[in-house]
Amino acid sequence: MHAPSRMLFLLALFLLALFLASFAFGRYGVPIWDVARILVYRCAALVEDGLSWLLQRTVAFLPETVPWAAQMETVVINIRLPRILLACMVGCCLSAAGASYQGVFQNPMASPDLLGASSGAAFGAALAILYGASNEGVSLAAFAASLITVLLVFLLAQRAPGHRVVNLILGGIMIGSLFTAATSYVKLVADPTNQLPAITYWLMGSLSGAKLSELGFAAVPMALGCIPLLLIRWRINLLTLGDEEAQTLGVNTNLLRLAVILCATLVTAASIAVSGMIGWVGLVIPHFARKLVGSNYRYLMPASMLLGAAFLLVVDNVSRNLLAVEIPIGILTAFVGAPFFIYLLMRREKTL
Amino acid sequence: MKKLIALVLAALLVASLAGCTEDTLVPTDTPAPVDTLAPAQIEAPEETTPPEEVAPNTRTFTDSIGRTVELPAEIEKVAVSGPLAQIVLFALCPDKLVGIASAWDTSAEQYLATEYYNLPELGQLYGGQGELNLETLLASGAEIVIDVGEPKDSAVEDLDALQEQTGIPFVHVTATTETMGDAYRKLGELVGMPDAAEELAAYCNRIYAQTLALAERVEKVNLLYCLGDAGLNVIAQGSYHAEIIDLLSNNLAVVEAPSSKGTGNEVDMEQILLWNPDVILFAPDSIYATVGEDATWQEVAAIRNGTYYEVPLGPYNWMGFPPSVQRYLGMLWMAKLLYPEAATYDLYTEVAAYFKLFYHSDLTEAQYDALVEHSIGAAAEAPAA
Numbered sequence: 001m002h003a004p005s006r007m008l009f010l011l012a013l014f015l016l017a018l019f020l021a022s023f024a025f026g027r028y029g030v031p032i033w034d035v036a037r038i039l040v041y042r043c044a045a046l047v048e049d050g051l052s053w054l055l056q057r058t059v060a061f062l063p064e065t066v067p068w069a070a071q072m073e074t075v076v077i078n079i080r081l082p083r084i085l086l087a088c089m090v091g092c093c094l095s096a097a098g099a100s101y102q103g104v105f106q107n108p109m110a111s112p113d114l115l116g117a118s119s120g121a122a123f124g125a126a127l128a129i130l131y132g133a134s135n136e137g138v139s140l141a142a143f144a145a146s147l148i149t150v151l152l153v154f155l156l157a158q159r160a161p162g163h164r165v166v167n168l169i170l171g172g173i174m175i176g177s178l179f180t181a182a183t184s185y186v187k188l189v190a191d192p193t194n195q196l197p198a199i200t201y202w203l204m205g206s207l208s209g210a211k212l213s214e215l216g217f218a219a220v221p222m223a224l225g226c227i228p229l230l231l232i233r234w235r236i237n238l239l240t241l242g243d244e245e246a247q248t249l250g251v252n253t254n255l256l257r258l259a260v261i262l263c264a265t266l267v268t269a270a271s272i273a274v275s276g277m278i279g280w281v282g283l284v285i286p287h288f289a290r291k292l293v294g295s296n297y298r299y300l301m302p303a304s305m306l307l308g309a310a311f312l313l314v315v316d317n318v319s320r321n322l323l324a325v326e327i328p329i330g331i332l333t334a335f336v337g338a339p340f341f342i343y344l345l346m347r348r349e350k351t352l
Numbered sequence: 353m354k355k356l357i358a359l360v361l362a363a364l365l366v367a368s369l370a371g372c373t374e375d376t377l378v379p380t381d382t383p384a385p386v387d388t389l390a391p392a393q394i395e396a397p398e399e400t401t402p403p404e405e406v407a408p409n410t411r412t413f414t415d416s417i418g419r420t421v422e423l424p425a426e427i428e429k430v431a432v433s434g435p436l437a438q439i440v441l442f443a444l445c446p447d448k449l450v451g452i453a454s455a456w457d458t459s460a461e462q463y464l465a466t467e468y469y470n471l472p473e474l475g476q477l478y479g480g481q482g483e484l485n486l487e488t489l490l491a492s493g494a495e496i497v498i499d500v501g502e503p504k505d506s507a508v509e510d511l512d513a514l515q516e517q518t519g520i521p522f523v524h525v526t527a528t529t530e531t532m533g534d535a536y537r538k539l540g541e542l543v544g545m546p547d548a549a550e551e552l553a554a555y556c557n558r559i560y561a562q563t564l565a566l567a568e569r570v571e572k573v574n575l576l577y578c579l580g581d582a583g584l585n586v587i588a589q590g591s592y593h594a595e596i597i598d599l600l601s602n603n604l605a606v607v608e609a610p611s612s613k614g615t616g617n618e619v620d621m622e623q624i625l626l627w628n629p630d631v632i633l634f635a636p637d638s639i640y641a642t643v644g645e646d647a648t649w650q651e652v653a654a655i656r657n658g659t660y661y662e663v664p665l666g667p668y669n670w671m672g673f674p675p676s677v678q679r680y681l682g683m684l685w686m687a688k689l690l691y692p693e694a695a696t697y698d699l700y701t702e703v704a705a706y707f708k709l710f711y712h713s714d715l716t717e718a719q720y721d722a723l724v725e726h727s728i729g730a731a732a733e734a735p736a737a
Contacts, residue, residue, distance in 0.1 A: 026487045028487035028491040029491065071490055071519065074490065074517075074518060074519045075490055078516075078517045078518070078519075079487055131505075132506055133505070134505075134509040134510060135506070135509070135510060135513065136509075137506065189611075191592065192614045192615075194504055197476075201483070208483075208484075208486070211513060211517055320487070324472060324473065324474065324488045325473060325474065325475030325483040325484070325485055325488070326475060326483045326484070
């Protein structure tokens with residue numbers, strides 16, 4: 001097998017192992033043997049339900065009584081499973097978005113919040129919390145505000161004369177800072193006993209609220225973004241050549257760039273909406289992936305996705321196990337991310 | 353390349369191991385009565401059908417936001433959703449709490465019994481999510497999670513979702529300064545302690561009624577509540593935190609948009625000179641200690657006349673930050689400070705009674721003197737005439 005392909009295969013295996021292993025960690029002591037039995041039982045229950053539905057009559061091959069406490073099943077299925085899935089999904093999306101942005105803007109410093117997606121989401125979420133929205137309402141508001149912000153940046157860059165890519169970046173910085181200021185204002189007027197801590201906590205990013213229903217909500221836009229990104233991944237290589245060279249190869253660079261930005265923004269907005277602000281994943285993981293499989297987006301994109309999912313899963317395992325109370329994951333990713341970026345800065349070799 | 357993978361793998365392994373060791377540490381972290389529950393369940397695998405079906409002794413309870421939940425008949429282990437619920441429920445059933453939402457202030461150590469002071473910290477909820485680790489909550493063996501205070505608009509959905517996810521009933525009991533008595537009766541019903549709850553409820557109602565009556569018949573003092581590093585933040589009239597201040601004094605701080613934040617509204621020195629209050633209350637971390645030597649502040653009547661005081665702190669700010677039952681303590685103190693002729697009670701007796709009821713602690717006279725060292729004028733200090 002080709003070296004980068006082998007690496008992708010290894011990464012996928014690694015993620016799978018980590019995914020299964022993550023079920024064993026948690027503050028509620030569930031013996032590992034029971035974890036395995038609960039998982040197998042629940043999978044079998046799904047098969048049973050499926051068969052019942054297909055045959056249109058009750059099929060029962062599982063025992064009525066199970067040899068573990070009901071609370072253990074609650075822990076494994078209602079608390080751990082959604083979090084583990086969410087960590088993988090968010091990590092995968094943020095990292096894919098980061099890799100895409102870095103290619104489109106030919107800038108190693110590009111991250112998913114480059115076009116103001118996270119500042120917009122933060123403002124939307126803060127506003128929703130201020131008006132007493134429920135969890136789903138906050139996620140929806142963050143998602144919508146994030147997309148609107150990027151749309152604003154895009155329109156601004158279209159109207160402004162000059163280099164489009166530079167306009168996009170500048171527009172992102174400006175609109176982003178505008179929304180950051182607006183978020184600060186919302187925090188100022190928020191009620192300090194309930195709303196303010198809720199906003200602050202949301203801004204730090206956390207997967208602690210994960211529920212299976214929320215996952216379904218996030219999975220649609222994430223899939224809508226990630227699948228196209230995977231399909232057109234090799235074309236992102238062309239964008240890194242620069243516009244003139246790509247155009248001489250017969251590529252409509254503007255359309256391609258628009259498509260990539262659109263997909264990357266969609267997955268970023270969906271991730272931030274369900275997890276809050278989680279920095280560094282989108283910036284650092286693509287660089288890490290580049291070290292493993294090289295700069296060809298054909299391998300880089302899936303490698304970033306797998307590695308991003310694995311990274312966030314590990315960090316979230318620490319976040320929910322290290323202390324009795326939850327540590328916001330946004331804090332931990334920065335603690336891991338910042339030293340690595342400093343290391344990159346000191347080495348200064350081929351980074352893109 | 354291979355080295356790099358090895359490095360990554362090693363790093364990840366270490367991280368997972370960290371998770372592992374923490375995991376095994378859990379039983380030693382949690383208090384003894386709590387972790388006896390999990391092993392019992394493991395050893396007795398036959399009793400695995402949901403407890404609702406096995407135990408016929410369940411009951412339904414309708415909480416303050418209209419949610420009907422099914423509860424065990426006897427509740428022995430209670431978890432709280434946040435600091436407000438913590439303060440309220442600590443007064444009622446300290447022995448039933450499996451943990452607290454946020455750590456006590458270090459000043460609480462001298463008042464609280466050691467086992468209460470060392471209750472494990474479980475973290476608090478902010479709406480639907482938060483620091484409260486759901487697995488820690490389940491491991492603590494809590495039979496109910498109680499939220500006290502004013503409900504958020506989304507409280508019904510948030511609590512329903514958490515209840516569905518964890519399988520533990522979540523209950524909200526609405527409480528304001530005015531309705532604290534009723535809230536205590538409801539909580540008493542909830543945790544099966546009607547007598548203790550009635551005592552607290554009667555206390556809250558009595559202090560509130562007594563303070564309202566006192567506020568009716570006195571001529572109110574012109575007053576400012578100042579806080580912040582420079583003493584230039586005020587709690588404005590009509591704000592959420594000004595409840596007692598507005599009730600018991602003529603709060604001079606009238607601003608266009610009263611801030612509901614604990615830090616109040618920021619004003620400048622000229623504005624304070626213009627208001628020229630007769631009495632100033634300084635928050636515990638403000639400039640009480642140095643303000644007497646400041647030439648500009650000398651222009652203010654309250655500073656010039658020496659009628660400025662510091663709000664007592666212990667274990668919480670008595671003026672109700674966070675805004676919970678210690679507001680009754682604030683009422684007692686403020687009424688005695690400002691209107692010693694009308695407030696005919698002995699403040700030490702009243703404060704000691706409060707500490708006994710709400711903190712289960714015997715406040716010594718020395719502790720009391722330290723608490724109110726900068727907080728009472730000569731008139732209030734003298735025995736009631």
